[in-house]
Amino acid sequence: MTTTTKNTKLLAWVEEMANLCNPDKVQWCDGSKAEYDAMIKIMVDAGAAIPLGKRPNSYLFRSDPSDVARVEDRTYIATRNQEDAGPTNNWIDPVKLKTIMRDLYKGCMRGRTLYVIPFSMGPVGSPISKIGVELSDSPYVVVNMHIMTRVGDKVLKALGENGAFVPCMHSVGAPLEPGQKDSRWPCAPIEKKYIAHFPEENLIWSFGSGYGGNALLGKKCLALRIASPMARREGWMAEHMLILRLTNPQGKRFHIAAAFPSACGKTNLAMLQPSIAGWKCECIGDDIAWMKTGADGRLYAINPEAGFFGVCPGTSYKSNPMAMESIKANAIFTNCVLTDDGDIWWEDMDVECKHGIDWKGNEWSPDRKDAEGKPVKGAHPNARFTAPARQCPVICPDWEDPAGVPIDIFVFGGRRSKLVPLVSEAYNWDHGVYMGATAASEATAAALDAKKAIRRDPMAMLPFCGYHIGDYWQHWLNMGDKLGAKAPKIFYTNWFRKSGDGKWLWPGFGENCRVLKWMCERVEGKVGAVETPVGYVPKPGDLDVSGLKVSEAEMAELLHIDVEGWKSEVPEIEEYLSTAGARLPLRMKTQLAELKKRIGL
Numbered sequence: 001m002t003t004t005t006k007n008t009k010l011l012a013w014v015e016e017m018a019n020l021c022n023p024d025k026v027q028w029c030d031g032s033k034a035e036y037d038a039m040i041k042i043m044v045d046a047g048a049a050i051p052l053g054k055r056p057n058s059y060l061f062r063s064d065p066s067d068v069a070r071v072e073d074r075t076y077i078a079t080r081n082q083e084d085a086g087p088t089n090n091w092i093d094p095v096k097l098k099t100i101m102r103d104l105y106k107g108c109m110r111g112r113t114l115y116v117i118p119f120s121m122g123p124v125g126s127p128i129s130k131i132g133v134e135l136s137d138s139p140y141v142v143v144n145m146h147i148m149t150r151v152g153d154k155v156l157k158a159l160g161e162n163g164a165f166v167p168c169m170h171s172v173g174a175p176l177e178p179g180q181k182d183s184r185w186p187c188a189p190i191e192k193k194y195i196a197h198f199p200e201e202n203l204i205w206s207f208g209s210g211y212g213g214n215a216l217l218g219k220k221c222l223a224l225r226i227a228s229p230m231a232r233r234e235g236w237m238a239e240h241m242l243i244l245r246l247t248n249p250q251g252k253r254f255h256i257a258a259a260f261p262s263a264c265g266k267t268n269l270a271m272l273q274p275s276i277a278g279w280k281c282e283c284i285g286d287d288i289a290w291m292k293t294g295a296d297g298r299l300y301a302i303n304p305e306a307g308f309f310g311v312c313p314g315t316s317y318k319s320n321p322m323a324m325e326s327i328k329a330n331a332i333f334t335n336c337v338l339t340d341d342g343d344i345w346w347e348d349m350d351v352e353c354k355h356g357i358d359w360k361g362n363e364w365s366p367d368r369k370d371a372e373g374k375p376v377k378g379a380h381p382n383a384r385f386t387a388p389a390r391q392c393p394v395i396c397p398d399w400e401d402p403a404g405v406p407i408d409i410f411v412f413g414g415r416r417s418k419l420v421p422l423v424s425e426a427y428n429w430d431h432g433v434y435m436g437a438t439a440a441s442e443a444t445a446a447a448l449d450a451k452k453a454i455r456r457d458p459m460a461m462l463p464f465c466g467y468h469i470g471d472y473w474q475h476w477l478n479m480g481d482k483l484g485a486k487a488p489k490i491f492y493t494n495w496f497r498k499s500g501d502g503k504w505l506w507p508g509f510g511e512n513c514r515v516l517k518w519m520c521e522r523v524e525g526k527v528g529a530v531e532t533p534v535g536y537v538p539k540p541g542d543l544d545v546s547g548l549k550v551s552e553a554e555m556a557e558l559l560h561i562d563v564e565g566w567k568s569e570v571p572e573i574e575e576y577l578s579t580a581g582a583r584l585p586l587r588m589k590t591q592l593a594e595l596k597k598r599i600g601l
């Protein structure tokens, strides 16, 4: 299919990349259902997609065992000055990186089709949205982009003849020789994978991987790594945050944006079902928030995505019924178990699977052990579902409002079995920025850092901030100055505190709305708080625990401030903040000094 676009920059770029990559043909994607179906058919015929008898219009894919997750070690921020990428990013000189990658791209699409995927991050035409165009040789990418973004002719129309777009170049890096049979999941070996960002040119080049954030370039690459420096330049915010609307029994609405590192229940919170009477929760987004100040001086957020790309293992009717409802049809599954009756299954799905085919394509049953006698997982721990956001039963009716929703509350958090209280409220904006910057989580399988038990993950942006982290913190401080009294209130939560005998103190899941309720009532000035060295915590009785089996003593433990524990944390926080070097904002140093004073150091 050819195109009607007259955007000369786009036409020239497609021609340049096609000449370099040498595909058999170029196909412009129109975003239609017919196109989606045709792509799926190509993959079913090739044996790459398995139709699921139990879920209408849904398919299972199995990736290459070497290509199962984002590759942070192979992800680069290529700025002219290394210093501008900062201490949290891998860096290569952009000229050198382009030379390396141009060599890799040379002829890399032989035997394949180059798909041109025009997409919009955010509702087409919203003043907060951005247009990208992904060139990819992967039909799996095309169908996932159809779900995760808005694709096609409507985007080209919005782009017009002279509109700006973010060029997103992608190849799986596996050219086909004449007559060569394609593999089920083509990709390149790890040492040839590059997920490269050129923030000074708003440009993305990805090579060698077909999986998730490495290949669906609208998500982590554009919406966070390219958008974050763009947002700083333009005075807005691109954050790794879910967005939800909470409505109280009086009908008053509160909009909450929350950032958590992986394995902290972000998607579950985004689709929360409140356990308390009269409160309603609706999902606007589960991963990314783009926020701009509106004419009234408040901060307005949109979800730039159109779908969910969620982790399967652990998702169940108990942990996240709304996600389970969202994936009943029209969904893509990657690296799950295929059950004997034509459905998918994963660990902690809360249903039984006695036998199936595992994510590697082998016969599987729950008692299977490897050569060392260890149980073999049926689904990969990073197995994913891709599903349209509109299929979520609690999607907010305004989730595609081009104006966005006004944010009242920011929440940061992490997984800590000790020390950090269930909830605390920042004294002020700067203190909240400090809370976000020092957010930390215990290492889990999803974010394994063998050297450290605690991984600092500033605003959950550690792998996603596309510029110097010290400048990023300064940008947060600047946004606070701009928003003034209209700035959202900032809170910090820890759903994962344990008692001395190792039991979870807080029930979590739907009960987390009780904590959100307290935040809303703080915004309204309806409830009080106790001032502690680490922020305001709820006054006994102000956090609604009616009907919950949490004793007063447990509540006290959940909110207890362990001053000695905080003292012992300070040297590590100091060392961590010092990695920002000369770009550590003075106001962050002040926050640390004030914390030290409050805990008597």
Ligand code: OXD
Binding pocket: 213, 262, 287
């Ligand atoms: C994600 C992540 O996939 O944060 O959303 O890793």
Ligand code: MN
Binding pocket: 240, 287
């Ligand atoms: Mn994420």
